[in-house]
Structure formats: structure tokens, C-alpha cells
Amino acid sequence: MTRMVRRSGIGPEGGASTAIRRRKQDLPSLQGAVKRRVTQPSVPLALKLPHLLSVEEVAAAIRRHPEVVRRQARSGRLPAEKIGRVWFFRPERLAEAGFTQFLPTMTPSEAPATPATDSPTESLVRALGEAGLEALRRPEQDAIFEVVGRRLADAGFSTFVFLLADDRGLRCAFRRVTEPDTDFEKVAGQPAVGTIIPFDRAPVLQGVCTSLRPHYIADADELVGRMAVAIPTVAANARRVSELLHMSTMIAAPLVVGDRAIGAIVVVGPRLRQADLPAVMAFANQTAAALEAARLLDESRKTEEAAVLALAGAIELRDALHSRAGEHAELAERFAEHLGLDPTRRRRVRYAALLQDLGKLSLPDSIIKKRGRLDSEERALMMTHPGVAADLLGRFAPLADLAPLVRAHHEWFNGEGYPDGLKGEAISAETRIISIVNAFFNVTYDLPIKTETTVDEGLQELTRFAGINLDPALTESFTTMCREAASSKAPWYQRMLDSLMRSQPPSVPAGPRDILSVADSRELRIIYRIAQETNAVLDLDTLLTRIVNIIRDVMGYYMVSILLPGNKRDELRVGAHSGYSIDITGLTIPTAQGITGWVFTHGVPQIIADVKTEPRYIGLDEKVYSELAFPLISRGRVVGVLNAESQHVDAFSEADVGLMSAVGSQLASYLEVAQLHDTLKREASHDPLTRLNNRRLFLERIQQEVIRAGGAGESFSIVFLDVNELKRINDTYGHLAGDALLREVSNALMDAVRGEDVVARYGGDEFVVLLPATPAPAATIVAQRISDGIARHRFMAGRELLQIPGVSLGVATFPRDGATAEDLLASADATLYQEKRKAG
Incomplete structure (x- = not known):
């Protein structure tokens, strides 16, 4: 038996060369790197199995490198077991394999008697389990940090969370100490949330994030020294800070998402053990999963916001520049908050208020701008716009839940509205809120003359419609909210009064001529046609191609292209083009070169009157003489460059820049929506439970x-x-x-x-x-x-x-x-x- 154990390379005297022998290379199924997708356990392993041994403990006991132990566990030459990324060992099985040094851990009679109260490790394991499970139920980053810190503080441990800050180092995103008091804040003060620690001052955390493995330190003096190096501002008081934190031991674990680290979590306190590493690592994985879910939710909300604002901008321009959708939305959201609606429902109210007239984009100017009353046929066509808007929103999954709200915004409380004749509470509360706000604007902002009594008179007018087209109970709540705000001189109410007094009633066209200038007309045509394309096409490549064709067609430019960030951080790629004699789709240009590279880097538009005298110009057509490059900016970030070229010298002016400014902001939002759709398509090809292909x-x-x-x-x-x-x-x-x-x-x-x-x-x-x-x-x-x-x-x-x-x-x-x-x-x-x- 002993001889067999030695040959297999797992005995206590097995040679190192045998232990790390490479696998045979003649099997095709063993070639190539394996990309692992790992799902971590939802409960730390040590919760019920406190006597498991980690790879590092076994490696130290049998005097082998941890990587050798891990490789032998993978190949089956060590009696190991695995869940997620974590390998663990049972002492009894190691002893059966010939490792006598693990025999003492199998004899309970030799173990020292333990008191009935929980040991520090048991309290840590319980706190980790509870914190990890509770973090997974939190939808926001700050809430996740707070529950994790509170649970561990209750168990007597301090917690620090560091997130990677690009290449600059690690940013302290959260801290929670066991006994927050004035002494600690006065002495420590750092690392305050937001402080960035360079990698060279925190090699342990850098190593944890690079290797994706936890690290354990049991030397209090070493911890004091490392803290003094990492945070020079507290170096003089490092020993005192250590005492306040009871910092005798520390475990740092990476926050892993997929195959990369997004940061590290540090647990500090007395009597942490190396055996606690698997439990802390499993807990860190749960925290990372919760943070990633919160990040994706936040990105989804921001993308929804961008899509809504883009569509609202198109509506405003289509409505002859006198839309007050933004003010409607702000007041409707405030009223929803007054009624106690949760943040999700308040956001739905605001979005629906912004998009309630989306269907009017499909109506001809002859109806939108007609003087006088509509005839029966025109009115019938006008009444289709709520259904059109609902249909458009229903096609885009992230905004589909707004469809019924927008569809019902012309329903009346007594059931005499359209298009479905809904009555009473069959109309959603969000839509009834919007209807009251719409009515308030009709009886105040739309009046030709405003006085100090306009709001009071308007509120009285609203009560006349209660029970007819407005919900009586909500109408009373709205008037109460406004009157309380007036008596207390609430800032929002004062801003609303100022806006009301400055507002002008909607203008009526004075004749058949359009009130818009030629530039405004072209701007509207571009935005409207792009909005139509985004309703019908969400594939990014197709959408980009149609957008450049629209801009070239409406503006009459010689060549138009859109450049987007490439796969590398320092390059742009051509996403779509129109008018070029050769296909340049996918062509990459370094951001440090060319006019478009300069515009992308600096976020400032450039007009080049004569490209023949411009050294930065990268030419693809000898007939080009002038160029306009405009940055596409979304939420303060450059997401692409819109580039136009002409056959004439000095063909572009500030008017073109102004038009591109209006079109570009909408275009940037549309691009984000299309990119979200591409992401959703990728999600549709994978199983949501296992993340495998479906x-x-x-x-x-x-x-x-x-x-x-x-x-x-x-x-x-x-x-x-x-x-x-x-x-x-x-x-x-x-x-x-x-x-x-x-x-x-x-x-x-x-x-x-x-x-x-x-x-x-x-x-x-x-x-x-x-x-x-x-x-x-x-x-x-x-x-x-x-x-x-x-x-x-x-x-x-x-x-x-x-x-x-x-x-x-x-x-x-x-x-x-x-x-x-x-x-x-x-x-x-x-x-x-x-x-x-x-x-x-």
C-alpha cells in the first residue's frame, strides 16, 4: 500500500518531480486553455464544516508549494473536494492517504475543551453567512456595504472595502469599524471613503487582486507597518489606530466577478485564523456577486433614462419647441413622492409623463399645427396616438412596462375617455397622477395672462373636474400638497411660480408657413427620422448605417461616418459610413492621430476649412477639401465621433456645429439604447441559472x-x-x-x-x-x-x-x-x- 501511494506522488515522501509531472499532451481534449465560468456557493463552506483544511494549510503541513497541492487536487492525486473555485481537504482522508501529521486532528479526545459560548471563528462564520445572504438581497452598492459592515461589526470585526480605480490603485469605497467613536475618527481619519491608495503602497491588496486568492496576516507589528506605508497620514498614530481596531490579525479577499477582480474586502480583528480563509473567500464571492448585480441594475436604469430622454427630446422638437414635458414630469414625480410611492413607481411616473405624447411623432403636421378645431377624421387620427406610443414602447423591453401607463393617459375617471374606456381604479394610479398634473398645467401655464392668484384659481378649477376626468381623492391630495407648499414657501413651489410667470401660452401658427427656420426644420427631420429608425431597428450595425445615410441625405454632405471606441482603449473604429468609394467599416484609427482622434480625446468639435493645409488630416479621398468632426457625448462621456466631409473649401460653419450639437446629443442616447439591445441579445443565448450556452x-x-x-x-x-x-x-x-x-x-x-x-x-x-x-x-x-x-x-x-x-x-x-x-x-x-x- 505504501509503495502504491509513493508512485502516485501523494505520499508524504513522494518526490517533487513526480508531484508536478505535466499531463500527457497527446489527447486533443486536453489542449488549449480552459475558460472557467464559476458559480460560488451561497453559504460559506465553514458554516457547517469548521475543520476543513485549505490548500495553503495542507501545503504548509506537507512542505509543498500551494500550486503543486492545487494541481494534485485537480488531477485526483490528492484526496480533495471542490465547490466553485475553492479546493478543500478533510484531515481524515489525508491521514488515510499516508499523511500521519494530520492524525491528531482526528482525535476529539485530545482537543481542548471549548466553552459553550461561540468561539471567535464560529461568530465570524455566522456573521459572514448572514452578511453574504443579506447582501445578495440588496439592490444598491451602498446598502450592500452597510449590511456587510454592520453584520461583521456585530461579530467584533472591522471591515474595509477597496475597489480598483483603473490603473491608479485602490479606492476606499467603504469602512466600518467595530467601535466607531470620536477617538478613532480623530486619530485615524483615513482611509476616508474616496481615498485612493496607489498599488506600490498596498502590495498585499494588489497581490490579492492579481492572484484572485485571499491573504492572511497574523503579525500585529507587520499590520501596523503595512498600514503606515499604505496611509502615510496616519503613520505617526499607526499603533494607536491598530489598538482601536483590535488589529492583531487580518484577512484580505478578492472581490471576483467572472475571471477578474473588481477590488478587495479586508476583515480586521482579533484571533482570525488561517482556517477562516475559505469562509471569507466564499463570503467575498457573494459580496462581489451582489455588487455586480447592483452595478448592472444601475447601468440598466441609466440606459433606460437615456432612452427616455432621447425620445422626450424628439417629442419636444416635434411639438414645435413649446413642450413642457420636463416640468410635467418633475411635478408628477414630486406628487408621487408626496403620496408615498416607492422609488421604482416614482420613476415610472416621471418616464410616463415624459413620453405621454410619443405617439404624436406619427401624426402629420397638418394635424399637429392645424388652426381651429379638428374635423371628425382628423380627430379620429389624433386619438390613435396613445395606442401608437404604447405599441412603440412595448417593442422595447426595458420600457415595456410604461406602455399601459402611456396608453391610458387620455382615459377619464368616469369611463368616458379613450382609447379603451377604462374607469375608476381600472386606470393605474401612476396614470391618474399624470392626468391631474396635465390638467393643472392646462388651467395655469396655458393661460394667456398669469397673476399671483393663478395657482389658487387653477386648483379650484381642478376640483370641478374631480370625479369626471380626475380621481377625486388624488385631486384633493394634489391641492393639499400645493397649498401646504405655498404656506411653507417650499423651494420647489417657488421655482414653479417663477416658471409659471415666465411661461408663454402655446403659440398657434399664424399661417401656412412653418414657424421653424430652415436649420430647425432639418434638425427636426433628422431627429424624427432617426427616432423612427430606433423604433423599428435596434441592431447596432444596421442602426448606424441608417443614421449616416439619413444625415448625408438631409444635410447634403459629401461623406459621413461615425467612429466608435475600438477594442483597444487607444483606438477608434469606423462603425458606419456613407458616400465613401471603398468600404472602411471596421477601419481603426489611433486616438492620438487624425482630426477625429483629437476630437474624441478632447471632446471639442473641429471645423477644418482646408484639409490640404491640416497636418492631422488622414485622407481617404482626394476630392475632400473640408471636414467637420463632432464629439458624441452622453452623460459627460465621449462615446463616439460624427464626421462629415465636403468637396468644397470652407463648406462648414457654426450653424452646422449647432445642428450637430442638437442631433449629436440625441444620437449618443440612441447609440446607448442600441448597445443595450445588443447586450440583451447576448443574454438571450445563455442559460440564466448556470450562465452556460443555452x-x-x-x-x-x-x-x-x-x-x-x-x-x-x-x-x-x-x-x-x-x-x-x-x-x-x-x-x-x-x-x-x-x-x-x-x-x-x-x-x-x-x-x-x-x-x-x-x-x-x-x-x-x-x-x-x-x-x-x-x-x-x-x-x-x-x-x-x-x-x-x-x-x-x-x-x-x-x-x-x-x-x-x-x-x-x-x-x-x-x-x-x-x-x-x-x-x-x-x-x-x-x-x-x-x-x-x-x-x-
């Missing part, structure tokens, strides 16, 4: 592989697998445990395959792996490696750590087992069920 994408890939392999005369294989006893896990432990099982199976699959292999969740408890250029013998080896890898993975069911029940596998090879995707899947499925029946 069935649709897998079927597309296997069809492509059938065509490729058939044309080249090659073979490929698929491995079809079914997770055993998923129903029993769901019935016994609940569906959350079943989800954890499926996620861990996906982790094991990604561990076992190559970078070019395609892993997908086929449906339910079924997974499938596409192995390009892999014949049957090699596919069989891959299938066995998958089975062996799954046997080493564990998943959390509540607070229990369970072994994966196992999987059944079926292998099929093209063209031996089928010449089509359907035949291959059927063959692999049949093999799988044959194996199931053999296993009983």
Missing part, C-alpha cells in the same frame, strides 16, 4: 460544426449527460438546492473541457458538450474525465454539503453515429439511457 445557441453551433466537418472530411463528438436524482434533491431539500446542484455540475463541466469546446444546458437536468475535431476514443476519455471531475465537486443544500448524486453520459461521434445534429443527439441520448438501465 439550447438554441448549442443547436446553431452543432449545425455549423456538421457543415464544417462534413466539408473537411473530419469528425467531431458530443457528450450528452443527465444529472441523476435531481427530482429527489428538489423534493428533499428544495429547489434552491436543486439550482445549486445544477450550477456545480456546470462548474465541473467547464473544469473538464477545452477552451474551444461548447458546453450548454440542454434543458432541465440535461447538459451537452460539443467537442470539435475529437474522434470517438478521445471523446470517451473526455467523458470519463467529466464523470471523475463531477465526483469531486460538492454543492450546498441548505447548510449541508452534499456530493453530486452522479450523472449518466452518452457519447456520439460524427459521422459514425449520425450525419445530422438530430441523429447525433438521438444517438447520444439512446446511449445515455442504455447506461442508465445497466446501472439499475
Whole structure:
């Protein structure tokens, strides 16, 4: 037995050369880097298993490098188990493998007696578990930080969160000390939230973020020294700060999202142990997942805001420049807050108020600007605009929940409105709020003469419509809010009065001529046509092409192009162009070169009267003599450059810059919407639970592989697998445990395959792996490696750590087992069920 252990390289006397022997390179399934997608456990491992050993502890005990221990665990030469990224070891199994140094940990009688109260480690583990779970339920970054800090402070530990600040270092995003008092604030003061610590002053945190592994320090003097270097402003008081924080030990863990770190979390306090590393790492993974979810939610909201503002701008211009949608939205949101609506519903009120006239973009000028009353046919056409707006919003998923609110904004409380004749509370509360605000503007702002009593008279007028087209209860609340604000001289109310006194009633066209200038007309035509395209087209490449064609057509420019940030930070790429004699789509230009590069870097438009005398000009057409480059700016950030070129010298003027300024702000918002749509398309091709490819994408890939392999005369294989006893896990432990099982199976699959292999969740408890250029013998080896890898993975069911029940596998090879995707899947499925029946 001893001899076998030594040969395998896992015995206590095994040679280092045997332990780190490279794997054989003749199997195609072992070639290439593996891109791992890891789902971390929802509960720290040490919550129920405090005696597990980490890679670092085992490496120190058997005197080997941690990377060697990790590699031997991966290959099965060390008796290890894994969940997510974390390998762990059981002392009893190491002792059985011949490591006698772990025998003392197996003898409970030798362990010192422990008091009935929780040990520091147990209180930490409990705090980590509670904080991690609660953080996942928080939708905002600050709320996540607060719950994490509070939970750990209750357990006697201080918490610091650092986020990467580009290449400058780490920014202190949050701190929470165990005993916040005036002494600490006076002595420490730093690192205050927002302080940036350069990497060279925080090598431990830099190492944690680079290696994606936690770090443990148990030397109080070392901690004092490192703190003094990292934060020079407290160097003189470093010892005192250490005492206030009880900083005798520290664990720093990376906040990992995907395969990169976004920062690090530092836990400081007395009597932390190296054995706490797995628990803190698992907790850090939960915190990182919560922060990433909060970031995505925030980005989604900002994109929604950009889309709404872009559409609202188009509405304002279409409404002959006298729209007050912004003021409507502000007052409606304030009224919603007065009524106690939550932030999400208040945001819906504001968006719906901004977009309520979106459908008017489809109406002709003959109706919008007609003097006098509309005839019956014109009125019928006008009444279609709420439905048109709802249809447009319903096509864009992020704003689809606004569709019913906008559709109903002409409904009356007594049921006599349009288009659906809704009555009373069948009309949403958000829409009833907007209706009251609209009515208020009609009886105040739209009056030709305003006086100090206009608001009071308007509020009295509103009460006459209560129960007819307005909700009586909400009308009373609105008048109460305004009168209370008037008596208290609330700032918002004073601003509204100033705006009211300065406002002019909507102008009526005096004749058949348009009141807009030629420049305004062209601006409207461009914005309106682009708005129509964004309603019909959300594919980014198609949208860019249509936009440059619209601008070139309306403005009569010789050539037009749009440049966007490239894959590298210091380059631009041509996203679309119109009028060029050659196809330059995808052409890259360094941001340090050319006129467009300068405009992108500085965010300032440039007019070049004669490009022949401009050394920065990069020419593609000898007929070009002048150029206009304009930055596309969204929320203070340059997101692209709109470039126009002419065959004439000095062809562009400040009027062109002014027009581009109006068009460019709208265009930047449209681009963000289209980019969001591209992101949503990518999300549609992946399984939301496991983040693997979904069935649709897998079927597309296997069809492509059938065509490729058939044309080249090659073979490929698929491995079809079914997770055993998923129903029993769901019935016994609940569906959350079943989800954890499926996620861990996906982790094991990604561990076992190559970078070019395609892993997908086929449906339910079924997974499938596409192995390009892999014949049957090699596919069989891959299938066995998958089975062996799954046997080493564990998943959390509540607070229990369970072994994966196992999987059944079926292998099929093209063209031996089928010449089509359907035949291959059927063959692999049949093999799988044959194996199931053999296993009983």
C-alpha cells in the first residue's frame, strides 16, 4: 500500500518531480486553455464544516508549494473536494492517504475543551453567512456595504472595502469599524471613503487582486507597518489606530466577478485564523456577486433614462419647441413622492409623463399645427396616438412596462375617455397622477395672462373636474400638497411660480408657413427620422448605417461616418459610413492621430476649412477639401465621433456645429439604447441559472460544426449527460438546492473541457458538450474525465454539503453515429439511457 501511494506522488515522501509531472499532451481534449465560468456557493463552506483544511494549510503541513497541492487536487492525486473555485481537504482522508501529521486532528479526545459560548471563528462564520445572504438581497452598492459592515461589526470585526480605480490603485469605497467613536475618527481619519491608495503602497491588496486568492496576516507589528506605508497620514498614530481596531490579525479577499477582480474586502480583528480563509473567500464571492448585480441594475436604469430622454427630446422638437414635458414630469414625480410611492413607481411616473405624447411623432403636421378645431377624421387620427406610443414602447423591453401607463393617459375617471374606456381604479394610479398634473398645467401655464392668484384659481378649477376626468381623492391630495407648499414657501413651489410667470401660452401658427427656420426644420427631420429608425431597428450595425445615410441625405454632405471606441482603449473604429468609394467599416484609427482622434480625446468639435493645409488630416479621398468632426457625448462621456466631409473649401460653419450639437446629443442616447439591445441579445443565448450556452445557441453551433466537418472530411463528438436524482434533491431539500446542484455540475463541466469546446444546458437536468475535431476514443476519455471531475465537486443544500448524486453520459461521434445534429443527439441520448438501465 505504501509503495502504491509513493508512485502516485501523494505520499508524504513522494518526490517533487513526480508531484508536478505535466499531463500527457497527446489527447486533443486536453489542449488549449480552459475558460472557467464559476458559480460560488451561497453559504460559506465553514458554516457547517469548521475543520476543513485549505490548500495553503495542507501545503504548509506537507512542505509543498500551494500550486503543486492545487494541481494534485485537480488531477485526483490528492484526496480533495471542490465547490466553485475553492479546493478543500478533510484531515481524515489525508491521514488515510499516508499523511500521519494530520492524525491528531482526528482525535476529539485530545482537543481542548471549548466553552459553550461561540468561539471567535464560529461568530465570524455566522456573521459572514448572514452578511453574504443579506447582501445578495440588496439592490444598491451602498446598502450592500452597510449590511456587510454592520453584520461583521456585530461579530467584533472591522471591515474595509477597496475597489480598483483603473490603473491608479485602490479606492476606499467603504469602512466600518467595530467601535466607531470620536477617538478613532480623530486619530485615524483615513482611509476616508474616496481615498485612493496607489498599488506600490498596498502590495498585499494588489497581490490579492492579481492572484484572485485571499491573504492572511497574523503579525500585529507587520499590520501596523503595512498600514503606515499604505496611509502615510496616519503613520505617526499607526499603533494607536491598530489598538482601536483590535488589529492583531487580518484577512484580505478578492472581490471576483467572472475571471477578474473588481477590488478587495479586508476583515480586521482579533484571533482570525488561517482556517477562516475559505469562509471569507466564499463570503467575498457573494459580496462581489451582489455588487455586480447592483452595478448592472444601475447601468440598466441609466440606459433606460437615456432612452427616455432621447425620445422626450424628439417629442419636444416635434411639438414645435413649446413642450413642457420636463416640468410635467418633475411635478408628477414630486406628487408621487408626496403620496408615498416607492422609488421604482416614482420613476415610472416621471418616464410616463415624459413620453405621454410619443405617439404624436406619427401624426402629420397638418394635424399637429392645424388652426381651429379638428374635423371628425382628423380627430379620429389624433386619438390613435396613445395606442401608437404604447405599441412603440412595448417593442422595447426595458420600457415595456410604461406602455399601459402611456396608453391610458387620455382615459377619464368616469369611463368616458379613450382609447379603451377604462374607469375608476381600472386606470393605474401612476396614470391618474399624470392626468391631474396635465390638467393643472392646462388651467395655469396655458393661460394667456398669469397673476399671483393663478395657482389658487387653477386648483379650484381642478376640483370641478374631480370625479369626471380626475380621481377625486388624488385631486384633493394634489391641492393639499400645493397649498401646504405655498404656506411653507417650499423651494420647489417657488421655482414653479417663477416658471409659471415666465411661461408663454402655446403659440398657434399664424399661417401656412412653418414657424421653424430652415436649420430647425432639418434638425427636426433628422431627429424624427432617426427616432423612427430606433423604433423599428435596434441592431447596432444596421442602426448606424441608417443614421449616416439619413444625415448625408438631409444635410447634403459629401461623406459621413461615425467612429466608435475600438477594442483597444487607444483606438477608434469606423462603425458606419456613407458616400465613401471603398468600404472602411471596421477601419481603426489611433486616438492620438487624425482630426477625429483629437476630437474624441478632447471632446471639442473641429471645423477644418482646408484639409490640404491640416497636418492631422488622414485622407481617404482626394476630392475632400473640408471636414467637420463632432464629439458624441452622453452623460459627460465621449462615446463616439460624427464626421462629415465636403468637396468644397470652407463648406462648414457654426450653424452646422449647432445642428450637430442638437442631433449629436440625441444620437449618443440612441447609440446607448442600441448597445443595450445588443447586450440583451447576448443574454438571450445563455442559460440564466448556470450562465452556460443555452439550447438554441448549442443547436446553431452543432449545425455549423456538421457543415464544417462534413466539408473537411473530419469528425467531431458530443457528450450528452443527465444529472441523476435531481427530482429527489428538489423534493428533499428544495429547489434552491436543486439550482445549486445544477450550477456545480456546470462548474465541473467547464473544469473538464477545452477552451474551444461548447458546453450548454440542454434543458432541465440535461447538459451537452460539443467537442470539435475529437474522434470517438478521445471523446470517451473526455467523458470519463467529466464523470471523475463531477465526483469531486460538492454543492450546498441548505447548510449541508452534499456530493453530486452522479450523472449518466452518452457519447456520439460524427459521422459514425449520425450525419445530422438530430441523429447525433438521438444517438447520444439512446446511449445515455442504455447506461442508465445497466446501472439499475
